[in-house]
Amino acid sequence: MPLTFRKSFQILPGVRLNINKRSWSITTGGKNGPRHTHSSTGRRTTSMDLPGPFGWRKTRKGGGH
Template sequence: MGWSYRKSMKFGPFRLNLSRRGMGHSWGNRLFRVTRGADGRRTVSVNLPGGFHWRKTRSTR
């Protein structure tokens, strides 16, 4: 198993994520969040009370 690195900084509803692969960012709250990863993938997440959630990921291609 190799070493990894991850650091997350929060600025209100905006979060900046640093990792060995690069930099990503996300914004939103517990119910709705939009994320862009270091590899360029975009993810939209919706979390509802009671454990229900929906997530859609789109690749860069």
């Protein structure tokens, strides 16, 4: 099983800096409501936890609109 590197830091309330081996990203939002993630690779993701074991996610790759 390969080893992975991932670290997440809270830099402000509701703002996290996520770092892994190949890129970094900024996540805004909290547990209640949508979260928006912008990656250094251009990927943008919006996600939200829904009641129960459900969740919703939409990803745009390459910074496209």
